[in-house]
Amino acid sequence: MKKYNVAVVGVGVVGIEMLRVLRQRNFPVGNLRVFARSARDINVDGRDYSVQAISPEGFDGIDIALFAGTEGEKGAAVTYAREANKRGAVVIDNGADFRMDPKVPLVVPEVNARDVQKHKGIIANPNCSTIQMVVALWPIYKKSGLKRVVVTTLQASSGAGKAAVEQLKEEICRIAADQCADVHVCAENKYLPQQLAYNVFPHIGSFVEADYTNEEWKLVKESHKIMHDDKIKISATTVRVPVRTGHSESVYIETSRPITTDKAREMLKKAPGIVVIDDPKKNLYPMPKDVEGKDEVFVGRIRRDPFVKNGLWLWVVADNLRKGAATNAVQIAECVISK
Numbered sequence: 001m002k003k004y005n006v007a008v009v010g011v012g013v014v015g016i017e018m019l020r021v022l023r024q025r026n027f028p029v030g031n032l033r034v035f036a037r038s039a040r041d042i043n044v045d046g047r048d049y050s051v052q053a054i055s056p057e058g059f060d061g062i063d064i065a066l067f068a069g070t071e072g073e074k075g076a077a078v079t080y081a082r083e084a085n086k087r088g089a090v091v092i093d094n095g096a097d098f099r100m101d102p103k104v105p106l107v108v109p110e111v112n113a114r115d116v117q118k119h120k121g122i123i124a125n126p127n128c129s130t131i132q133m134v135v136a137l138w139p140i141y142k143k144s145g146l147k148r149v150v151v152t153t154l155q156a157s158s159g160a161g162k163a164a165v166e167q168l169k170e171e172i173c174r175i176a177a178d179q180c181a182d183v184h185v186c187a188e189n190k191y192l193p194q195q196l197a198y199n200v201f202p203h204i205g206s207f208v209e210a211d212y213t214n215e216e217w218k219l220v221k222e223s224h225k226i227m228h229d230d231k232i233k234i235s236a237t238t239v240r241v242p243v244r245t246g247h248s249e250s251v252y253i254e255t256s257r258p259i260t261t262d263k264a265r266e267m268l269k270k271a272p273g274i275v276v277i278d279d280p281k282k283n284l285y286p287m288p289k290d291v292e293g294k295d296e297v298f299v300g301r302i303r304r305d306p307f308v309k310n311g312l313w314l315w316v317v318a319d320n321l322r323k324g325a326a327t328n329a330v331q332i333a334e335c336v337i338s339k
């Protein structure tokens with residue numbers, strides 16, 4: 001089997017998961033190079049990796065570069081993605097820098113795998129909450145159309161990177177050790193905009209257009225681009241919750257044509273990448289604690305709106321570091337090499 005030289009950029013919560021997923025999915029890796037801002041040795045699941053300080057020359061000879069560095073002007077992708085392209089690598093970027101660029105495909109393989117072939121050097125991985133939502137919506141959209149989606153996300157701390165995971169852990173430890181005079185004022189080193197232990201807050205990203213956050217707009221714009229349909233009316237509220245890993249979403253949809261809950265359940269069960277857990281009388285529904293480390297999107301609580309024709313509720317849960325980031329990126333890499 002042909003092997004490919006692979007670079008992983010970033011060894012935060014997503015980069016580490018990329019190293020795991022490459023191995024677990026037996027991606028045909030020839031040479032592997034791991035980059036971050038500074039050099040160091042790391043160990044992941046008993047394997048040693050030597051991390052090199054990133055440089056343009058580091059991409060010489062690389063076929064596929066999986067970027068999981070920070071976003072923005074001085075971030076890894078903006079600084080090094082084109083350099084990697086110049087040296088012959090196809091870049092798959094986890095950040096938001098290129099997602100809405102019309103020349104860059106934004107791909108969730110269960111939905112629009114064919115878009116991969118249109119790439120000009122860079123392919124973008126969507127936002128974690130968008131990925132799990134479109135995987136769940138796609139089978140229903142194909143059968144019954146979608147007029148409207150109203151989604152509230154409940155996003156885990158790891159969705160904001162390793163500093164946010166540390167903040168939550170520190171707050172929980174301080175509360176457990178009785179180090180806070182008041183459990184509602186226990187955040188010492190705040191990375192997130194609010195204390196997360198004993199709390200939830202409707203604030204992910206920054207407030208931009210029309211009083212929504214940029215995280216909320218990602219669910220709208222990225223879903224339109226992936227599904228190739230910007231007529232679907234999507235509105236979102238994104239909420240940070242004190243969960244380590246695993247985003248949950250309460251998704252309300254209005255389909256264009258009627259669909260029964262039984263039909264929706266049957267289609268979702270047959271769809272690739274989806275597991276239906278929907279037996280609430282036996283306390284069975286997806287929960288973040290149960291999906292950590294798994295690659296599928298889990299759907300439950302499928303039920304009709306008693307008042308609105310064609311109104312349906314779904315509860316959608318997935319591991320934001322796996323399907324929401326690393327797994328989806330490696331699946332894209334699999335599409336690239338399978339052409």
Ligand SMILES: NC(=O)c1ccc[n+]([C@@H]2O[C@H](COP(=O)([O-])OP(=O)(O)OC[C@H]3O[C@@H](n4cnc5c(N)ncnc54)[C@H](OP(=O)(O)O)[C@@H]3O)[C@@H](O)[C@H]2O)c1
Nearest residue numbers: 010011012013014036037038069070076094095159161162
């Ligand atoms: N967390 C999620 O659920 C999730 C889901 C989907 C997408 N994403 C996206 O994936 C990317 C990584 O997220 P994360 O949560 O893993 O972040 P993180 O835990 O904060 O880790 C960031 C990593 O990127 C490295 N880095 C930062 N700037 C760099 C640069 N200029 N050059 C090379 N390396 C650089 C850092 O290097 P040092 O270790 O040397 O500082 C660190 O290892 C972000 O764009 C994020 O938006 C995250």
